[in-house]
Amino acid sequence: AQTVTQSQPEMSVQEAETVTLSCTYDTSENNYYLFWYKQPPSRQMILVIRQEAYKQQNATENRFSVNFQKAAKSFSLKISDSQLGDTAMYFCAFMKYQGGKLIFGQGTELSVKP
Amino acid sequence: DADVTQTPRNRITKTGKRIMLECSQTKGHDRMYWYRQDPGLGLRLIYYSFDVKDINKGEISDGYSVSRQAQAKFSLSLESAIPNQTALYFCATGQVPYEQYFGPGTRLTVT
Numbered sequence: 001a002q003t004v005t006q007s008q009p010e011m012s013v014q015e016a017e018t019v020t021l022s023c024t025y026d027t028s029e030n031n032y033y034l035f036w037y038k039q040p041p042s043r044q045m046i047l048v049i050r051q052e053a054y055k056q057q058n059a060t061e062n063r064f065s066v067n068f069q070k071a072a073k074s075f076s077l078k079i080s081d082s083q084l085g086d087t088a089m090y091f092c093a094f095m096k097y098q099g100g101k102l103i104f105g106q107g108t109e110l111s112v113k114p
Numbered sequence: 115d116a117d118v119t120q121t122p123r124n125r126i127t128k129t130g131k132r133i134m135l136e137c138s139q140t141k142g143h144d145r146m147y148w149y150r151q152d153p154g155l156g157l158r159l160i161y162y163s164f165d166v167k168d169i170n171k172g173e174i175s176d177g178y179s180v181s182r183q184a185q186a187k188f189s190l191s192l193e194s195a196i197p198n199q200t201a202l203y204f205c206a207t208g209q210v211p212y213e214q215y216f217g218p219g220t221r222l223t224v225t
Contacts, residue, residue: 009154033211045204045216052211091156100145100164100210101172104156 002027004094006105013082014113020067021077021108023092029053031097034068034075039107040088048090051075053097082112117141120205120217127195128225135190135220137205146188147214148172148180151202160203163188195224 004025013019025034036048051059051068058066063080079086092105118139127133139146144165149157159172161180169180177199181189192199200223208214 004156006156035213043202043219043221045206045219047213050213095211098210100208101147101159101162102149102157102206102214104149104158106154106156 002029002094002096002103004092004103004105006090006092006108008108009106010109010111012111012113013079015082015084017082018078018080019082019110021079021090021092021110023075023077023105025073025075025092025094025105027073027094027096029096032099033095033097034066035093035095035102036064036066036075036077037091037093037104038086038088039091040085045091049077079110084112084114086110087112116218118205118207118215118217120203120220122220123218124221126223126225129196131195133192133195133222135203135205135222137188137190137217139186139188139205139207139215139217141207141215142185143207143209143215144185145208145210146182147206147208148178148188148190149204149206150174151204151219157204160190192222192224195222197224200224 032053034051038046067076093102147162148160163182203220205217206214
C-alpha cells in the first residue's frame with residue numbers, strides 16, 4: 001500500500017521570503033503522479049502543481065516549484081516570494097498510474113506573516 | 115457556475131439519523147470520489163465510482179453507502195450517523211492521469 005507523509009504540521013514564513021514544504025511517500029510502483037493541493041480558509045481544494053514520476057524535470061508553476069527525488073521518494077514544494085494569499089493548508093498527494101485514487105498526506109498549515 | 119457542487123454545505127444532525135450528502139458535476143467525467151477530511155489525518159477515500167455501474171469501497175467505507183444515480187451525480191449516505199463521523203466531506207471528479215476537481219465540501223456535525 002502507498003503512504004504519504006508530511007512531517008511538518010505547521011510552518012510560517014515572512015512575506016516575500018521563500019519556504020519549502022516537505023513530503024515523502026512510499027510505493028513500489030514505478031509510474032505514478034504526485035500533486036500538491038492548497039486549501040485556504042474557504043476550504044476549497046485547489047491544485048497547485050502536478051508531477052509525473054517518469055519526468056526527470058521538476059514541475060514549475062509561477063512561484064511554485066517542486067524538488068522531485070524519485071530514488072529518495074521525496075517531493076517537496078518550494079514557494080518563492082511568499083504572499084499573504086498563500087496562507088493555507090497544503091496537502092501532498094499520490095496517484096498510481098491509471099489508478100485514479102488520491103492518497104493524501106496529513107497536511108502542512110502554512111502561515112505567511114506580513 | 116461551479117464545476118462540482120455539493121449539498122448541503124453545512125449540516126448538523128443527531129446520532130442515529132440517516133443523512134444524505136449530494137454531489138453533482140458538470141465536467142463530464144466518468145470518475146467520481148468521496149473523501150473525508152479530519153484534522154491531522156488529511157483526506158481519506160470513502161468510496162469511488164469509475165462509471166455508473168461501478169462502485170468501489172475506499173479506505174474507510176464502514177458506516178457509509180453511496181449511490182451513482184447518473185454520470186453527473188454521486189451521493190453519500192450515512193445510514194445511522196454517529197459522532198465520530200463529524201468531519202468535512204468532499205466530493206471530487208477527475209480523469210486519470212489529470213488532477214481531481216473538488217467540490218466546496220460539506221461540514222457535517224453529528225451530536
